[in-house]
Amino acid sequence: MTAVNTSSTPSFAARLFEAGAHQKLLAFASLVLLLIGFSIASPNFMQTSNMIAILQATSVNGVLAVAATLVIITGGIDLSVGTLMTFCAVIAGVVLTNLGLPLPLGVIAAIAAGAFCGLCSGTFVAKMKIPPFIATLGMMLILKGLSLVISGTRPIYFNDTPGFDQISLGSIIGEVVPSLPIPNGVLILFLVAGCTAWILSRTVLGRYCFALGSNEEAVRLSGVNTDRWKIAIYALAGSIVGIGGLVMASRLNSAQPALGLGYELEAIAAVVIGGTSLSGGRGTIVGTLIGALIMAVLTNGLRVLSVAQEWQTVVTGAIIILAVYADMVRRRKS
């Protein structure tokens, strides 16, 4: 009657086949297949410059998707990431161009604006008990409107702030390894993803993310102040979106107030393709990164093959449905 209490680390093979890993594996295999397929179809596809273009295209959507992953793991959804990204870019524009303050202040302002808006969404959801879909839908529209109001519906250019475009377009790696000019925007994506993955797996905040998505009532009845943690998670997601706004603005060297709508759906699509469950409790950042890459590779590859843009959208939609269906089939089997 003795309890077996060895805490064995499962073997690598076992981990590959456990629930979450399987979908990641599936997504990763699809990514590799896409890469192989496109490189056979077109010799131009596999060139370094094209690979870098794909990574560059992933950077903004990737950062937004990482933020969306946090919220989705708690069992919520965040529809405001697209317009919040624009709002943060506009705030950076106001601080840097309109007020003429130094670059670090603009960066801080953008991230703080993101965190504050996330805090608001979190409060609506946790304290006022508004369903996340509705709360963030409202937030999405509020922020879209505010961006236009604050900027006077005109783009704000960062010509007065030298070095702003380097945030995204410069290449620290390229200075060290000239043959690999990976832009900083991509570096930022991987840094953000790395930090978020660490937070999810190693910190209290991360553990509560999964616990809330797994069984919120049980967590509350464990004496945890679930409202406060939920607000913190939305705020963290908001600040990550703030970083995404900076990357976007830097790439365009301007804050475009009309941009942003639609980005939230691309981010959610990346999260879903990466195997994170929309019902909460399960999900990984690595999966989300792969999901974002799949979408970028698809768009890029189809363009290299000269498929019309309209058809690219159709294919992306079909891929989302396929990815989720594959996940459903796998789960029904287990």
Next chain:
Amino acid sequence: MTDLVRMTGIEKRFPGVHALKNVSFDLGSGEVHALMGENGAGKSTLMKILSGIYPKDGGEILVNGREADLDGPRAAQDLGIGIIHQELSLMNDLTVAQNIFIGREPRFRFGRLDEAALNARAVEIFKSMNLKLDPRTIVGELTIARQQMVEIAKALSYRSRVLIMDEPTAALNDAEIAELFTIIRRLKADGVGIIYISHKMDELQQIADRVTVMRDGAYVGTVGAKETPVAKIISMMVGRDVASEPVDIPDFDNAETVLEVRGLSRGREIRDVSFSVRKGEILGFAGLMGAGRTEVARAIFGADRRDSGEILVHGKPCAISQPSDAVKAGIGYLSEDRKHFGLATGMDVRTNIALASFDRFSSRLGVLSEEGMRRTAQDYIGKLEIRTPSDRQEVRLLSGGNQQKVVIAKWLFRDCDILIFDEPTRGIDVGAKSEIYKLLKNLASEGRVVIVISSELPEIMRLSHRIAVMCEGRLTGILPGGDATTQEDIMHLATLRAPSMQPEGYPQ
């Protein structure tokens, strides 16, 4: 009196449980036949077999004198057997008439609905019940009692000759009960047979013709309702031997009062409940389903709001408005529904044990120490003999008993000195039960306060130093534990309705 239904030698087994053993039951036309027994006696299982929800494993069912093959709810409906479940199954956003005829709506061609015919038919049924109700009312706007009338109308719309009512008065007030009884008498006069499941003794005398008592899945006997005293029926219900292991009651004269509850109230569910528990004491809470025991526990723990009432911990008033306040005061609550309220079932044993105490494993920046969590988890896995392949096992893969131990470990580690166990052995097999009992006794002897809510009287009697009994939201009495108290004493308090609850003024 002709037999509408005759069930003989009914057998039913579930994995690990012999739920019904050679049970017999019959129902005549125009009769109200009450079915009584403690929770888990097998009443609901028997009725689910009669209404085609469960297949029977043995025995014979005759409906109108002919052998009936009840292979689904539809087959039972076709034979005129209708059931009204304890939890109403109506669609709140549809109208009364739409609810009654769901799936059988009168139609025009091309699937267009004939609302006029729908409402007219509903009115016809109401007329037969002598009920005034607009068929176009949205069901969600009706009182519970009226919704019950709609359920009855729905059952009648299938031309039911047999109506099964599972605790129909559980959520009704006196006037509503009187209204329901009027309709039952009317149906009776029309020759409908009614099987009436209830825990409330005084209702039997008013409405039932015969009473059949079940206990532990077996048939005990059938008696006339009017001429049999309540005490006789109670003794039929509880007549089983208590697994007697004498309760060793320590001397609490000088023990400190750790938890005191004064005047706890909320609406109709909790009515002015006051009690106190001393250090090292096990206080059992007995009562029938819906007596308000879980509600009291959740209100003390701050999981639900309360209208009034004071909670004192170690003599000091404690402002508890949410579970985190209660946990700070050292109160832990182990819900009867572990899967929904106790465990994050998709997460591992380690995380679940640490769930209430992450602050003890994290640095100032909120970084978790997996190593610390692993050691704690292993410590409790050893101490409580939790059988799991590793502390990384997802708890949904553990057995009920081991899941319960994980929840207990969570609260022990949080250092709670007041532990409220709600149905601690529900869904746990017999062997694991005694382990849980041993654990609860040890917790008390270590000086913790243990409150046990249980619907199983033997469990209450085996564990409790004192026994608090509730009925319909009121604390009807606190009895001493041990041999001085019998099951009959407890059942008497558990069915003791307030004298003002007597319905009156209905036509006989």
